[in-house]
Amino acid sequence: xxxxxxxxxxxxxxxxxxxxxxxxxxxxxxxxxxxxxxxxxxxxxxxxxxxxxxxxxxxxxxxxxxxxxxxxxxxxxxxxxxxxxxxxxxxxxxxxxxxxxxxxxxxxxxxxxxxxxxxxxxxxxxxxxxxxxxxxxxxxxxxxxxxxxxxxxxxxxxxxxxxxxxxxxxxxxxxxxxxxxxxxxxxxxxxxxxxxxxxxxxxxxxxxxxxxxxxxxxxxxxxxxxxxxxxxxxxxxxxxxxxxxxxxxxxxxxxxxxxxxxxxxxxxxxxxxxxxx
Amino acid sequence: xxxxxxxxxxxxxxxxxxxxxxxxxxxxxxxxxxxxxxxxxxxxxxxxxxxxxxxxxxxxxxxxxxxxxxxxxxxxxxxxxxxxxxxxxxxxxxxxxxxxxxxxxxxxxxxxxxxxxxxxxxxxxxxxxxxxxxxxxxxxxxxxxxxxxxxxxxxxxxxxxxxxxxxxxxxxxxxxxxxxxxxxxxxxxxxxxxxxxxxxxxxxxxxxxxxxxxxxxxxxxxxxxxxxxxxxxxxxxxxxxxxxxxxxxxxxxxxxxxxxxxxxxxxxxxxxxxxxxxxxxxxxxxxxxxxxxxxxxxxxxxxxxxxx
Numbered sequence: 001x002x003x004x005x006x007x008x009x010x011x012x013x014x015x016x017x018x019x020x021x022x023x024x025x026x027x028x029x030x031x032x033x034x035x036x037x038x039x040x041x042x043x044x045x046x047x048x049x050x051x052x053x054x055x056x057x058x059x060x061x062x063x064x065x066x067x068x069x070x071x072x073x074x075x076x077x078x079x080x081x082x083x084x085x086x087x088x089x090x091x092x093x094x095x096x097x098x099x100x101x102x103x104x105x106x107x108x109x110x111x112x113x114x115x116x117x118x119x120x121x122x123x124x125x126x127x128x129x130x131x132x133x134x135x136x137x138x139x140x141x142x143x144x145x146x147x148x149x150x151x152x153x154x155x156x157x158x159x160x161x162x163x164x165x166x167x168x169x170x171x172x173x174x175x176x177x178x179x180x181x182x183x184x185x186x187x188x189x190x191x192x193x194x195x196x197x198x199x200x201x202x203x204x205x206x207x208x209x210x211x212x213x214x215x216x217x218x219x220x221x222x223x224x225x226x227x228x229x230x231x232x233x234x235x236x237x238x239x240x241x242x243x244x245x246x247x248x249x250x251x252x253x254x255x256x257x258x259x260x261x262x263x264x265x266x267x268x269x270x271x272x273x274x275x276x277x
Numbered sequence: 278x279x280x281x282x283x284x285x286x287x288x289x290x291x292x293x294x295x296x297x298x299x300x301x302x303x304x305x306x307x308x309x310x311x312x313x314x315x316x317x318x319x320x321x322x323x324x325x326x327x328x329x330x331x332x333x334x335x336x337x338x339x340x341x342x343x344x345x346x347x348x349x350x351x352x353x354x355x356x357x358x359x360x361x362x363x364x365x366x367x368x369x370x371x372x373x374x375x376x377x378x379x380x381x382x383x384x385x386x387x388x389x390x391x392x393x394x395x396x397x398x399x400x401x402x403x404x405x406x407x408x409x410x411x412x413x414x415x416x417x418x419x420x421x422x423x424x425x426x427x428x429x430x431x432x433x434x435x436x437x438x439x440x441x442x443x444x445x446x447x448x449x450x451x452x453x454x455x456x457x458x459x460x461x462x463x464x465x466x467x468x469x470x471x472x473x474x475x476x477x478x479x480x481x482x483x484x485x486x487x488x489x490x491x492x493x494x495x496x497x498x499x500x501x502x503x504x505x506x507x508x509x510x511x512x513x514x515x516x517x518x519x520x521x522x523x524x525x526x527x528x529x530x531x532x533x534x535x536x537x538x539x540x541x542x543x544x545x546x547x548x549x550x551x552x553x554x555x556x557x558x559x560x561x562x563x564x565x566x567x568x569x570x571x572x573x574x575x576x577x578x579x580x581x582x583x584x585x
Contacts, residue, residue, distance in 0.1 A: 028362075028364045029362055029364055029365045030362075031362065147375075147376070147377075150375065151375050151376045153365065154359070154361055154365070154367075154372075154375060155356055155359050157331065157336045157354070157356055158354050158356055158359070158375075158376065159376060160335070160336045161331075161334045161335070161336050161352050161354035161426065162351075162352055162353070162354060162376040162377070162420070163351075163352070163376070163377075164376055202364070205364050205366065208366045209366055209368065210366055210367070210368065210371050211365060211366060211367065211371070213366070214366055
């Protein structure tokens with residue numbers, strides 16, 4: 001069915017874009033962009049561990065990303081350093097330990113560029129199954145967790161007081177992030193995962209009137225970016241991962257242009273003239 | 278009053294204390310809130326009002342003592358600080374169903390009763406401070422809670438809005454019979470409808486019913502006779518001072534390590550339920566009544582007098 005490498009890339013990329021849209025919204029609502037970066041960087045440590053112990057790559061990346069996020073929670077509870085500084089330490093330590101470990105393993109040669117920037121054109125049918133299977137799992141979980149996650153994004157104490165469990169929702173959210181990073185690494189690479197999370201969600205903000213609409217729009221915009229980026233990379237013979245990010249950025253810049261009637265001016269008209277037809 | 282003393286309280290706090298980083302934020306808190314009862318916590322900044330409220334509703338676990346809540350207690354909470362990131366598109370209408378589903382009619386009623394029905398479609402980031410406060414209150418009451426917890430609900434609201442909000446809180450209590458825990462940093466003005474005022478300063482300093490001030494000349498002059506029906510002053514006397522090293526200087530000149538309700542220095546430590554007989558209720562204080570109350574009241578707000 002997907003015998004063409006380009007079709008496979010397109011199907012995998014679209015699956016990933018749909019999955020990360022809602023997660024990306026939470027990343028920007030909760031101001032967790034740097035956190036996403038840290039988890040992604042720690043993926044290289046996962047790569048090294050998988051080579052050392054001959055583990056499944058995706059599983060190993062998932063475990064390391066989840067462990068790093070739990071470590072961050074523990075360090076935050078101690079409250080000595082700011083989250084910013086902790087993230088910087090964790091992020092680059094994990095990345096560097098991974099690189100040092102790989103250097104020690106003289107018997108393996110890895111395609112570092114492939115891990116850092118992804119190789120979507122090399123996805124197999126098994127990868128597609130993983131992307132879509134994992135993606136559907138993540139989306140179901142997000143729908144299930146939507147209310148406690150959104151309420152605790154607005155105010156964790158409010159959510160707690162009114163019977164939702166913000167701590168549990170946050171833990172599940174981190175596990176979902178780790179899963180998405182494990183899935184996305186092969187497609188856009190460690191360094192570009194965060195951009196696929198953040199840029200479509202930020203673009204969607206301009207057009208969204210509710211959190212739910214923004215989540216769906218982020219997925220749609222992500223799909224546009226993946227499609228545009230892949231066709232661009234085919235046409236101009238450019239690396240696919242970065243091309244997708246450039247396409248996403250192009251859409252973001254378009255969303256900044258002052259065209260049409262945007263929500264804010266409409267509200268302003270309503271409030272100045274009172275009743276509006 | 279709608280109070281029904283034989284009913285089980287919604288929340289019962291027994292000698293509760295919360296400790297953070299080796300410091301007690303608040304200690305020895307004892308009070309209960311019954312259905313249809315309004316309890317107001319007052320005290321200066323950092324006196325543990327919000328901490329006490331959070332311990333009461335289970336957001337914070339007490340490090341000593343215990344807190345008992347009615348099983349299945351439904352809380353409506355208006356936190357003191359709530360900043361919604363601009364990146365989150367949230368209309369007032371959507372805010373209403375943040376923590377649980379509601380019928381469209383329930384949302385409409387709540388917005389109507391808080392006077393912001395016309396703002397249903399507005400994004401919360403575009404609201405003024407007072408409008409946002411009303412939206413938060415509407416959200417809390419729309420879910421028909423057993424216990425409504427309002428942490429400084431009148432902040433950012435102008436004076437006439439403040440009276441309207443207090444009127445609203447009163448009518449919510451009268452209509453729904455829910456218990457209300459109200460937090461105010463304003464020592465002079467608390468709701469006349471408050472059943473119990475609890476003054477905190479790291480612990481319960483004193484408690485009692487608010488005095489009616491409808492006859493008080495300076496309040497009538499300041500707020501007018503209409504407002505005086507809604508507003509009351511809670512006459513206040515601090516019988517001790519917190520020294521910079523954490524020790525406590527009591528009115529009788531003695532110094533102790535802590536101020537705990539059972540240290541014997543608190544004149545009303547064992548009169549918790551005796552709301553009607555507060556020992557400073559013998560006269561209403563005016564600017565020129567000549568007693569030492571006023572300097573103390575003002576001193577309560579400023580750090581200088583506390584430093585001694």
